[in-house]
Amino acid sequence: MKAQTDITSIGKKVLLQEAEAIRGVAEAIGQTGDFQDCVRTILGLHGRVVVTGIGKSAHIAGKMVATLNSTGTPALFMHAADAIHGDLGMIQPQDFIICISKSGDTPEIKVLVPLLKRLRVPMAALVANRDSYLALQSDFVLHTPVEREACPHNLAPTTSTTAALALGDALAVALLESRGFSSQDFAHLHPGGTLGKKLYLKVGDLSRQNQTPRVPLDARLAEVILEISGKRLGATAVLDGAGQLQGIVTDGDLRRMLSNFAPERLAQVRAQDIMTPGPVTIDVEEFAVEALARMQERNITQLVVTEAGRFLGFIHLHDLLREGLV
Template sequence: MKPLTDVNTIGKNVLLQEAEAIRGVAEAISQTGDFQECVTTILGLRGRVVVTGIGKSAHIAGKMVATLNSTGTPALFMHAADAIHGDLGMIQAGDFVICISKSGDTPEIKVLVPLLRRKQVPMAALVSNRESYLAKQADFILHAPVEREACPHNLAPTTSTTAALALGDALAVALLESRGFTSRDFAHLHPGGTLGKKLYLKVGDVSRQNQAPQVSDNAGLREIILEISGKRLGATAVLDAAGSLQGIITDGDLRRMLTNFEPERLGEVRARSIMTPNPVTIEIDEFAAEALARMQARNITQLVVTEADRFQGFIHLHDLLREGLV
């Protein structure tokens, strides 16, 4: 068994080797115009991008399809082995095929390519070998040059699959930016889970579930304490007679006040004298993820929620924890 230090070195070397391969892929993009022509062709499609491969390349193809779909490019996965048993029917006029194969010369690929050509749809070959059968049959070559695998026997697909994966990401992002695909577009395709909440959940969706503690700027200590305790948010807003936000009083403000006022003067305490003026606020229609960012940046646990500068309530860190944003 390898000593732990040797294992760490092996892991580091694998990552460095794969990083070097990705640099080689980046350089290959600028050596021909195929990458740009591929993007241009896909942008003009009436149909979908169909990505195919076999073995480990099929797994990379599946991931590429998922990334394309999530960034605004309709895509389908077709396993190369299943293609010759009926799945070729998914390819329609107006589609675009990307075939992934490191060597470009496997028997399955040589069987599949003529069948794809009969479909008379544009085809790109994502290959390491530009002189392969697949590359010579394709309309476009997405070149992912790899000298050897990270596997010490140069057998297990490692560096080659990483390079293909990275090139697929580059293609998806190039399409995304060319389309002007926005975070709002992204949100429409990712409504579920934490990611969807970060992109969709608004401050008002959360704050409306809370009570809205508030006192006048002339409120006394008893009223302040009852409002903070009764609404259970650890704070209350302070409003003037016109209903405009003047400040905020938190549990911490009350504790600090008790160290500054003599007991016999507690009856003189007014909200305006102990509040924190100009509290941090957030508009009700902003994203809840932005509320979290502001809390973290200022090391606070709640924000005052406003609408057109009028007090609407509070959003608390616990709300965001409950929604799974933290």
């Protein structure tokens, strides 16, 4: 069994080799106009991008389809082996085909390509060999110039699949930016899970579920304690006679008060005596993830929610934890 240091060096060698391959792909897309022309053609489509491959290339094709769909480019996966058994019917006249193959010369590709050509739709070859059968038969060549796999036997698809994956990401992002695809567009396509919540969940969506603890400036200590305890948010807002926010009293303020006021003075303590003036606030229309960032920055567990400067309520760290944003 190899020593730990040998295992580490093997891992580093693979990663550096694959990183070098990606640098080669980056240089290759600037050597011809195929990448740019491919992006422009897809932007002008009225159909979908159909991505196909076989073996490990099929897995890369599936990931590329997922990325394209999630970034605003309608896409479908078609397994190259299934294509010749009926799946060619999914390709429509307004579609665009991307065929992934390292060599571009496998028997399956040589069977499939003539069938794809009959459909008379534009086709791009994502290949390592620009002189391959697939490349020569395609309208565009997305070149991944990988000479050797990271596998010591130069057999297992490693470097080549990494390069193809990276070029697929470059294609998706180029399309995304060319379309002006925004974070809000992304949110519409990812409504579920933490990612979607970060992009669309707003402070008001959470704060309106909470109670709104508040006391006047001259509220006695007992009233302040009852308000904090009863509303279960660990704090209460302090408002003036016009309903404007003047400060906040937290559990921590109450504990600090006990060391600052003699017991005989507690009956005279008012909210204004122990409040923290100018509390940290957040607008009701801000994204909830911004509330989290503000809490982490100030090392606090709640924010006062306002609208045009008017007190609305609170958002608490527990609200964010419940939504899985922490």
